[in-house]
Amino acid sequence: MQGFFLLLKFLFLTSPSHIKVVHLRANSVMEGDPFPYQALQMNLNEMIVVGSEEWCAFPSLSIPAIKARVDSGAKTSSVHAVNIQPFKRDGNPWVSFDMHPLQKNLKVTVRCEAKVIDRRTVKSSSGDAEKRYVIRVPLKLGGDIWEIELTLTNRDSMGYRMLLGREAMEGILVNPSSSFCQGNLTIEEAKRIYDVTETKSSGLKIGLLASNPDLYSNQRIIEAGEARGHEMMFLNIKQCYMKMDREQPEVHYRGGTVLNDLDAIIPRIRPSMTFYGCALTRHFESLGVATLNGSIAITQSRDKLFSLQLLQKNGLDIPTTGFANSPIDTTDLIEMVGGAPLIVKLLEGTQGRGVVLAETRKAAESVINAIKSLRANLLVQEFIKEADGKDLRCFVIDGKIVASIERVAAPGEFRANIHQGGSARLVKITPEEKKLALLAAKTLGLRVAGVDIIRSRKGPLLLEVNSSPGLEGIESATNIDVAGAMIDAIEKKLHWKKPKGVDL
Numbered sequence: 001m002q003g004f005f006l007l008l009k010f011l012f013l014t015s016p017s018h019i020k021v022v023h024l025r026a027n028s029v030m031e032g033d034p035f036p037y038q039a040l041q042m043n044l045n046e047m048i049v050v051g052s053e054e055w056c057a058f059p060s061l062s063i064p065a066i067k068a069r070v071d072s073g074a075k076t077s078s079v080h081a082v083n084i085q086p087f088k089r090d091g092n093p094w095v096s097f098d099m100h101p102l103q104k105n106l107k108v109t110v111r112c113e114a115k116v117i118d119r120r121t122v123k124s125s126s127g128d129a130e131k132r133y134v135i136r137v138p139l140k141l142g143g144d145i146w147e148i149e150l151t152l153t154n155r156d157s158m159g160y161r162m163l164l165g166r167e168a169m170e171g172i173l174v175n176p177s178s179s180f181c182q183g184n185l186t187i188e189e190a191k192r193i194y195d196v197t198e199t200k201s202s203g204l205k206i207g208l209l210a211s212n213p214d215l216y217s218n219q220r221i222i223e224a225g226e227a228r229g230h231e232m233m234f235l236n237i238k239q240c241y242m243k244m245d246r247e248q249p250e251v252h253y254r255g256g257t258v259l260n261d262l263d264a265i266i267p268r269i270r271p272s273m274t275f276y277g278c279a280l281t282r283h284f285e286s287l288g289v290a291t292l293n294g295s296i297a298i299t300q301s302r303d304k305l306f307s308l309q310l311l312q313k314n315g316l317d318i319p320t321t322g323f324a325n326s327p328i329d330t331t332d333l334i335e336m337v338g339g340a341p342l343i344v345k346l347l348e349g350t351q352g353r354g355v356v357l358a359e360t361r362k363a364a365e366s367v368i369n370a371i372k373s374l375r376a377n378l379l380v381q382e383f384i385k386e387a388d389g390k391d392l393r394c395f396v397i398d399g400k401i402v403a404s405i406e407r408v409a410a411p412g413e414f415r416a417n418i419h420q421g422g423s424a425r426l427v428k429i430t431p432e433e434k435k436l437a438l439l440a441a442k443t444l445g446l447r448v449a450g451v452d453i454i455r456s457r458k459g460p461l462l463l464e465v466n467s468s469p470g471l472e473g474i475e476s477a478t479n480i481d482v483a484g485a486m487i488d489a490i491e492k493k494l495h496w497k498k499p500k501g502v503d504l
């Protein structure tokens, strides 16, 4: 009742004609009073009274029942959403996502779609800031229906799948001491509404282990998997964690969901996440989940020095490369790779950052010694001048070259990386280059690899092998469905065949 009185007071305070604080008692409502109690009473009668928790519905999302925590302390409303996939419809941004509308129940999954009206940084009750998609959908509560804004987030670790915040509460009276003022459902009834009949899809369940669902490459992989009838799940590396236990090792997803029914994972680990991402991939392997690229192969390909050693040991041609510990050896290190001009590469560089051309011996010495004084590791490499700012990127999947492009550096630039302004074009590679690319992927044990080759006077030389090569440059330059070929490789690994009679 206390809340009810508070709201009465609130109503008076926020109404422009009543600016003084009024303490109301139910028995003070009497005829002839100076206050327009009758009008107020009519207003109140029009309001929807809700308790601290209520069953709601989202007709446009095909969610007939979801239990919400009513919290006027929260500004925005949020709803549980996982596996969020942005896409475009009629040129507008949309998202599709999985909702498990029933608490602690992962069997009931509804795939929802809604137009995105905003992306907003929201601070959760734990203090973490998260960038969330915002949608606007009709909410049904009791007999009423009105549009509200919802942010999408993983609420697995929260007590409720939905939070109804004050922005969505226009016309609502909260009585915090009661619950389900608009009708209650038992869990059994809620389950019956969703008609829990487990329907196992005939496709594979594939997890994409990555960091950013908005990346072109990640979107394409999900799209290609779904187009082949598989259940694709975007798994944010940072939100997965591992249980090491002899009897029951597990991978959990934030909130406690146990990821125990995946057939395969596609690791797409960004360089800054190598350590954690590889540990996670290893854990999936120990659970018997198939991985497109294995953890050992990813780990060794990420170590530029180690992978070059492995490649040259297996007879592959690489530019002459030097590596030293002490600045005392810098002079000979430069000599060793044929003197200036030469290339200096940071061991942990990517996208062409950390690759420097030192044109003179003096410049080479200063760059090498400066980097060493920062305790960073570097490689010194002969400069392949005749490459003229061009290199080749060969996309290898399952022992075959599925696409190749030539990347051409921007004017005045020697690095051909797209991120450094380079452009890509279709190229026909020679049998020698083809052999080099396939052998490189095989040597590093990568089922999927982006092999970089530079054309030199001595013939093709191997620059490096990437375990999570980007798809945008290569797919747009060649029009080849590289993402589809990656899914084919998983199907092949798992001996999965499209069920007869299924038209995908």
Ligand SMILES: Nc1ncnc2c1ncn2[C@@H]1O[C@H](COP(=O)(O)OP(=O)(O)OP(=O)(O)O)[C@@H](O)[C@H]1O
Binding pocket: 319, 343, 345, 349, 350, 351, 352, 353, 354, 355, 381, 382, 383, 384, 385, 387, 389, 390, 391, 414, 415, 416, 417, 452, 454, 463, 464, 466
């Ligand atoms: N020895 C070299 N001689 C001439 N050009 C080179 C040499 N090494 C690298 N480059 C140029 O610099 C670019 C970046 O080098 P590299 O691929 O080794 O670095 P990266 O930062 O790891 O890039 P990536 O994004 O491909 O992982 C190459 O694509 C190539 O165009």
Ligand SMILES: [Mg+2]
Binding pocket: 349, 350, 351, 464, 466
């Ligand atoms: Mg690289």
Ligand SMILES: [Mg+2]
Binding pocket: 352, 452, 463, 464
């Ligand atoms: Mg490269």
